[in-house]
Amino acid sequence: MSEHEQLSFTTGNETNGEPVVCLGLTFKNDDERRVYFREELRKKLPELKQIDGFPIGQDEDIIALSDPPYYTACPNPWLNEFIQEWELQKQEYYKEFSNDIYKVEPFTSDVSEGKNDAVYNAHSYHTKVPPKAILNYLLHYTNPGDIVYDGFSGTGMTGVASIMANQEVTVEQLKQKSLLNHSKEISYGNRNVILGDLSPIATFISKNYNTPLNSEDFEKEALKIIFELEDEYGWMYQTLDENTQKHHTISYTVWSDVFSCPQCESDIVFHYDATDDKNNKVLDSFSCPNCKINLTKKELNRSWEYIFDEALNQNVKCIKTLPVMICYKENNRNKLKTISQTDNEIIDRINNLPLDSWYPTDRMPEGDESRRNDRIGYTHVQHFYTKRNLFLLSKLHERISVSPYRDQLLLLFTSHLVNLSKLNRYRPEVSFPYNPLSGTLYIGSRVAESNIFEAYKNKVKKLKLAFLAKNKNNVVSLHSQSHTNIKDNTIDYVFTDPPFGANIMYSELSFLWESWIRVKTNNKPEAIINKSQNKKINSYQKLMEQSFKEYYRVLKPGRWITVEFSNSKASIWNSIQDSIQKAGFIIANVAALDKKMGSFKAVTSATAVKQDLVISAYKPLNKDIKNIQQKSNSIESAWMFTSQHLEKLPLIHKNSLQNDYIIERTPRILFDRMVAYHIQNNLPVPISSAEYQKELTQRFPLRDGMIFLDNQVTQYDKYSASFKEVSQTSLFISEESSAIEWIRQQLLKTPQTRQDLHPKFMKEIQHIAKHEKLPELDELLVQNFLRYDSEPEVPSQIVSYFRRNYPDLRGLEPTDEKIKQKAMNRWYVPDPNKQADLEKLREKSLLREFNLYVDEMTKSKKKLKEFRTEAIRAGFKKAWSEKDYQTIVDIGNRLPETVIQEDDKLLMYFDNAQIKLGL
Structure with a gap:
C-alpha cells in the first residue's frame, strides 16, 4: 500500500x-x-x-x-x-x-x-x-x-x-x-x-x-496502538538500577551539549562541568576539568561530530551531544541516575536500527525563527529528534495512518511532537515534564528526551475530554x-x-x-x-x-x-x-483585560498596550451611512454620526458592583470617533472641537461627564440613583490627552486644589514616552479646567459635591461664605459653554506650538526629538481641514517613525494624507 x-x-x-x-x-x-x-x-x-x-x-x-x-x-x-x-x-x-x-x-x-x-x-x-x-x-x-x-x-x-x-x-x-x-x-x-x-x-x-x-472508541483504539507498539519496542526505554539489579521504565533521558576548552581543547560536558544540579542552576563561571582555567559559557567552543543521515544519505556535521542522566519512576517517585554502560549499549543498538518507516525529511524553511538551529547542524526536520524518538514516532505514524480513527489519532500524535523533540529543555527545578520555550525553536544545552509511550498514554485520557x-x-x-x-x-x-x-x-x-x-x-x-x-x-x-x-x-x-x-x-x-476603521467599522469600546484581576481598564492611548485588548466594533447600517453621506457638506453629518454612535454604546458596565465611567461616552472621545469616521470615509470634518463641545450638551443630555440620548438618560438615571457616585475608571497615562482625561475624572469625582492633585499626578506619569513634551500640571489645569477664586457665587459643580458629601453644608446657598471658603482654589470641570471657550484657547496655544515645529522644519532636516503630541495632532487636524496634505506628510517624516506608528490619530492623518498625495 x-x-x-x-x-x-x-x-x-x-x-x-x-x-x-x-x-x-x-x-x-x-x-x-x-x-x-x-x-x-x-x-x-x-x-x-x-x-x-x-x-x-x-x-x-x-x-x-x-x-x-x-x-x-x-x-x-x-x-x-x-x-x-x-x-x-x-x-x-x-x-x-x-x-x-x-x-x-x-x-x-x-x-x-x-x-x-x-x-x-x-x-x-x-x-x-x-x-x-x-x-x-x-x-x-x-x-x-x-x-x-x-x-x-x-x-x-x-x-x-x-x-x-x-x-x-x-x-x-x-x-x-x-x-x-x-x-x-x-x-x-x-x-x-x-x-x-x-x-x-x-x-x-x-x-x-x-x-x-465516539470518544470511548477513540480511547480504546489509541491505547491499543500504543500498547502494541510498546510491547514490541518498550525495551528502548528500559534501564537497569545497578544497586538493586531491577529494570525500570525510563521517563526521560537527559542529553547534554559537549563544548571544548578554548585553551587546552579538551571536552567540557555542559551537564557535568557547568551546572549545579543541587541548586538547579547553570554556573556563571566554572573550571575546565583538564587545565583548570576559569571559564564562562560564552567563552567555550563548540565540539562537533559527524552523524550519518539515512534520509540525506550522507554524513552531516552537528554539535556533539551525550546522554548524561536518566529519570525513572520507582514506587511512583522520580529517581535519577547517571548513564551507565548498559544504557549506552541500548542507545548504540537503537542507532544501528534502520529507519524503515516514513518520517518527514523536509529542509527547515527560510525564516527568522526556523533557521536558528542551522548553526548547530539541525537543518532538517529529522534532526530535531533523537534516533530513538524519531524511530518510534515513525512507527506510531505508520500505524495511525491505517486506523479508522486516523484524523483523531493524528491530532493526538501532533499534540506531543514538540514535547518529544529536542526543543524540550531539561529544567531540574521544574516538575512538569515538558518544557519547550514557547514561541521559538530554541534548543537548550540540556535536552530532556521523553518516553513517547508515557507521553501519549497520558495525553489520550486528556484528549478524550476535548471532543x-x-x-x-x-x-x-x-x-x-x-x-x-x-x-x-x-x-x-x-x-x-x-x-x-x-x-x-x-x-x-x-x-x-x-x-x-x-x-x-x-x-x-x-x-x-x-x-x-x-x-x-x-x-x-x-x-x-x-x-x-x-x-x-x-x-x-x-x-x-x-x-x-x-x-x-x-x-x-x-x-x-x-x-x-479603514475597513468601515466603528469602534464602540476598547478595554484591556487584567488577567490577574479579571477586570477591564479603559484605554485612551495606544501606548498603553501592555495587556490583552478586547475591541468591540460594529458595521453601520446602510441607511445610516447614506444619511451621513447626504449631509457630508453640513454640520449635521457630525450630529448624525454622534446620534447613531451613542445608540451603540453601553449605558453601564454589566455585572459591575459600582456605577462605572463609560469613557466612550465622554465628549473628547466622541469627538475623536466622529473625526476618525469622517476622515476614514473621505468626508470633510464639519466642526471644530470647541464648537462640538459646546453644541454637544445642547443637543444631548449630560450625566456625570458622559453624553446620552434622550431615550437612554432615563434608564441611566434610574441605574445611577442606586450608587453614591460614579466610579473612576482606571486609566493609563502616557501622554497629554490621557493626562487631561485622568485629571477630568479626578475633578468630576472631587473638586480639588492643585496641592491635592499634584502628588497623585506625579505618580501616574512615570511612564511618559521620552519624546513627549508633557506640560506641567499647572498648564494642563489652566488650559482645560476652571478654578474657584472668590467669585460672588460658587459654581454648581462644586456646590453639588459639597451637598452630597458634607452634611453641614447641605442647606447653604452658593453665595454663603462658609461654602466659598471651603471651595477656595479648588479646580473643577467647567460647564459646556466655558469648556468650549477653554477649548478654543487651548487649540490656539497648540497651533502656535505646531507652527514652531513647521518653522524648525525649514531650518533643519533633523528629526524632532521632543515635542508636544497634542500640538502635532491639532496641527494635522487643521492642515487636513485646509487640504494642506503636504505639511502633514512633511512633519510626519520629521517625527520618529515609532511615534507615527504608535499614535492612532497621527497615523490616521499621515496615512490618509499620503493617499491624497498619491505617495
Whole structure:
C-alpha cells in the first residue's frame, strides 16, 4: 500500500453506518459522503489553486487530509452553500419573529481567562483564546441559529465555544423564557460557525475539535496502538538500577551539549562541568576539568561530530551531544541516575536500527525563527529528534495512518511532537515534564528526551475530554482571511483573534507539525512582521487592512465584530485599530483585560498596550451611512454620526458592583470617533472641537461627564440613583490627552486644589514616552479646567459635591461664605459653554506650538526629538481641514517613525494624507 493510499483511509465512524444528509444530498453513511465530496474537491482543485493562501502540498495529501465539505485542507468551496442552508433553517426557526430588531450594546462584563480547560490544554499550538471566554461573547452578540465567522480561527476555539452554547432548546422553551428578543438574556442553542485559517495544522486541529466522535472508541483504539507498539519496542526505554539489579521504565533521558576548552581543547560536558544540579542552576563561571582555567559559557567552543543521515544519505556535521542522566519512576517517585554502560549499549543498538518507516525529511524553511538551529547542524526536520524518538514516532505514524480513527489519532500524535523533540529543555527545578520555550525553536544545552509511550498514554485520557461536538454545525476552511469566497452581508457575528505582528512566527513554528501531516502553510499572505519574508509593519498593516475589509464585506449591517488582541507594542495595536476603521467599522469600546484581576481598564492611548485588548466594533447600517453621506457638506453629518454612535454604546458596565465611567461616552472621545469616521470615509470634518463641545450638551443630555440620548438618560438615571457616585475608571497615562482625561475624572469625582492633585499626578506619569513634551500640571489645569477664586457665587459643580458629601453644608446657598471658603482654589470641570471657550484657547496655544515645529522644519532636516503630541495632532487636524496634505506628510517624516506608528490619530492623518498625495 502506498503512502497516499494509507492516508486516504477514512476517519472515525461518526454516524455508525446510518444514512447521512449533507447539503441536500443523502448518503448511506459518512464514508460514502466523504468519498463523494473528496472526488468533487479533486475536480475543484485547479480553480482553488488560484486563490491566495492555497497550501503547499501534493493534491492527494490535501485531499486525504480533508473531510469535505465540512473541512478542506485548502479553500472550502462549499461555504456559501452551508450559509444558504443555515439561513433557511433560521428563517424556519424564527418565522414567528420576523419583525424582531437586532439591538445589542458592546459586551462590557468582566471575563476571566479560564485556561484550565480540557480543550484549551489538549494541544500545544502557539496561541488560543479559552473557549469559555469566547462563549460569553457568543451568548451576548448572537441568538440560536446565527452564523458566526472567525477568519483567524487557529485551532477552532470559537467553534468549540459554539458547541458549549449548542444546548438543545425548542422554540416553545425560548418563548417561555422570553429569549427570542434581544434583551440579551442568555440564549443557549445552536450557532453555526465558519472557521478559517491559513495554517494546515491549525485547521486540522480545528476540524477535530468540531467533529462528533465516539470518544470511548477513540480511547480504546489509541491505547491499543500504543500498547502494541510498546510491547514490541518498550525495551528502548528500559534501564537497569545497578544497586538493586531491577529494570525500570525510563521517563526521560537527559542529553547534554559537549563544548571544548578554548585553551587546552579538551571536552567540557555542559551537564557535568557547568551546572549545579543541587541548586538547579547553570554556573556563571566554572573550571575546565583538564587545565583548570576559569571559564564562562560564552567563552567555550563548540565540539562537533559527524552523524550519518539515512534520509540525506550522507554524513552531516552537528554539535556533539551525550546522554548524561536518566529519570525513572520507582514506587511512583522520580529517581535519577547517571548513564551507565548498559544504557549506552541500548542507545548504540537503537542507532544501528534502520529507519524503515516514513518520517518527514523536509529542509527547515527560510525564516527568522526556523533557521536558528542551522548553526548547530539541525537543518532538517529529522534532526530535531533523537534516533530513538524519531524511530518510534515513525512507527506510531505508520500505524495511525491505517486506523479508522486516523484524523483523531493524528491530532493526538501532533499534540506531543514538540514535547518529544529536542526543543524540550531539561529544567531540574521544574516538575512538569515538558518544557519547550514557547514561541521559538530554541534548543537548550540540556535536552530532556521523553518516553513517547508515557507521553501519549497520558495525553489520550486528556484528549478524550476535548471532543465535545455532538452535531456537525461548524465548517472549517484553510484560506487566507484577506481572500475569502464568502458572499457579502451573510455573517451575523465575527469573533477574531488576529496575528500579533512580530510576536509569533506562526508558519515557521508550525513547520515541524505540518511536515508530519504533509501539508504546509503558504506564508505569502501571512500577516506577520518578518525580516526573512521582507514583511515590515507597513506590509503587516496592508494585510490586516485587507483582512478587516473582508470581515466588513461579509458581516451583515448593524452587526458586531469582537477583536481579541495581545501585543505589547503600541505600533501593532495602531495597525489593528487603523485597519478596523479603514475597513468601515466603528469602534464602540476598547478595554484591556487584567488577567490577574479579571477586570477591564479603559484605554485612551495606544501606548498603553501592555495587556490583552478586547475591541468591540460594529458595521453601520446602510441607511445610516447614506444619511451621513447626504449631509457630508453640513454640520449635521457630525450630529448624525454622534446620534447613531451613542445608540451603540453601553449605558453601564454589566455585572459591575459600582456605577462605572463609560469613557466612550465622554465628549473628547466622541469627538475623536466622529473625526476618525469622517476622515476614514473621505468626508470633510464639519466642526471644530470647541464648537462640538459646546453644541454637544445642547443637543444631548449630560450625566456625570458622559453624553446620552434622550431615550437612554432615563434608564441611566434610574441605574445611577442606586450608587453614591460614579466610579473612576482606571486609566493609563502616557501622554497629554490621557493626562487631561485622568485629571477630568479626578475633578468630576472631587473638586480639588492643585496641592491635592499634584502628588497623585506625579505618580501616574512615570511612564511618559521620552519624546513627549508633557506640560506641567499647572498648564494642563489652566488650559482645560476652571478654578474657584472668590467669585460672588460658587459654581454648581462644586456646590453639588459639597451637598452630597458634607452634611453641614447641605442647606447653604452658593453665595454663603462658609461654602466659598471651603471651595477656595479648588479646580473643577467647567460647564459646556466655558469648556468650549477653554477649548478654543487651548487649540490656539497648540497651533502656535505646531507652527514652531513647521518653522524648525525649514531650518533643519533633523528629526524632532521632543515635542508636544497634542500640538502635532491639532496641527494635522487643521492642515487636513485646509487640504494642506503636504505639511502633514512633511512633519510626519520629521517625527520618529515609532511615534507615527504608535499614535492612532497621527497615523490616521499621515496615512490618509499620503493617499491624497498619491505617495
